[in-house]
Amino acid sequence: MERDGRLLHASSFGAAAGAYAEHRPDYAPAAVRWALEPAPGPRVLDLGAGTGKLTGTLVALGVNAVDAVDAVGAVDVVAVEPDPAMLTEMRRALPAVRALPGSAEAIPLPDASVDAVLAGNALHWFDMAVAGPEIARVLAPGGILAGLWNVMDDRVDWVAGLERVSGTAAVGPRDTLGHWRAATAALHLPKTGGVARFGSPEQAEFPHGHRRTADSLVATIATRAGVLVMPQQEREATLDRIGAFLASRPETTSGEFTLPMLTGVLRVRRL
Structure with missing residues (x-):
């Protein structure tokens, strides 16, 4: 995606922050545990945290999130999000979490201040030429960067x-x-000054169903960036077409159903 298109899509969520908070799923706890498994300590940054879907999963995991935490206490979570409307929703849902304005390209944290950086459905929006070195800066040596989708x-x-x-x-x-x-x-992930900052990537998937109705699944899809930036007439036609398909399928035509999902994880270690 060209830079201007990526920025347009990435900045589209604020207008739908309430719907995003209501309809987007959280993340499979097993996926978050796997992402954090090699982390050297309990300090976790949720970067591009949105309305706090991943942050909430981290908080719920508590002392079971990473082995390194067992001897230390609960995971120490800080969230960073650039969009004011999304940040407001997160603060409303998770008032006890430290939530800061900022971006992947300008993280408002000191050097080597976190042991893991996680990004839920957000890593692909980052300008990695800038965000890669910035993430490396805030990560402690041996720290983990993980994207979850x-x-x-x-x-x-x-x-x-x-x-x-x-x-x-x-x-x-x-x-x-x-x-x-x-x-x-x-x-x-780019090099910084010609030096590789991250090791080889690993990927894994973890089952994670999501209870939906036809209407709420349409509402969930309506929060995707590609739909949010559509002209109104095209957006309505797209959502009507999806609704008609769901109404035609016995699996989704009446009442609640489980949307078969997985949480995919890409993780790398800071060198």
Whole structure:
């Protein structure tokens, strides 16, 4: 995605902050544990934290989040988010969490001040030429950078059908299991001063269903950046098409159902 397009998409969420907080899923606890497993300590930064979906999972995990925490106490979480509306929603939902304005390209924390940097459905929005060195700066040696994405399991027939009907603007390559590994592996971390700051990436997926109705799934898809930036007429037509598809499927036509999902994780260690 060209830089201007990426910035347009990345800045689109604030207008839908309330809907994002209501409809977006949290993250599989097992995925968060795996992301943090090699972290050298309990200090965790949720970067590009949005309305606090990943932050809330971190808080809920408590002393069970990483082995290093067991002898120290609860995970020490700080959240950083650039959008004021998203930050307001996070502070409302998680008033006890330290939540700061800032971005991946300008993190308001001291050098080597965290043991892990996590980004939930956000790493692909970062300008890694700038954010890579900045993340390396705030990470302690041996610290972990991990991106997490909630992806739909398109091995399930009706989910694959939903992907086809929705179009790539509504359900992109990072949104389905069949594509997320290749899409996220392409997020290369740059060198700083010619020196590699991060080791080789590892990827894993963890089951994570999400209870939805047809209406709430349409509302969830409506919070995706590709939909938010559509002209109104195109957005309405896209969401109507998705709603009609869900109404036509026995799995989704009446009442609640479980949307088959996984949380995919890409993690690297700071050298």
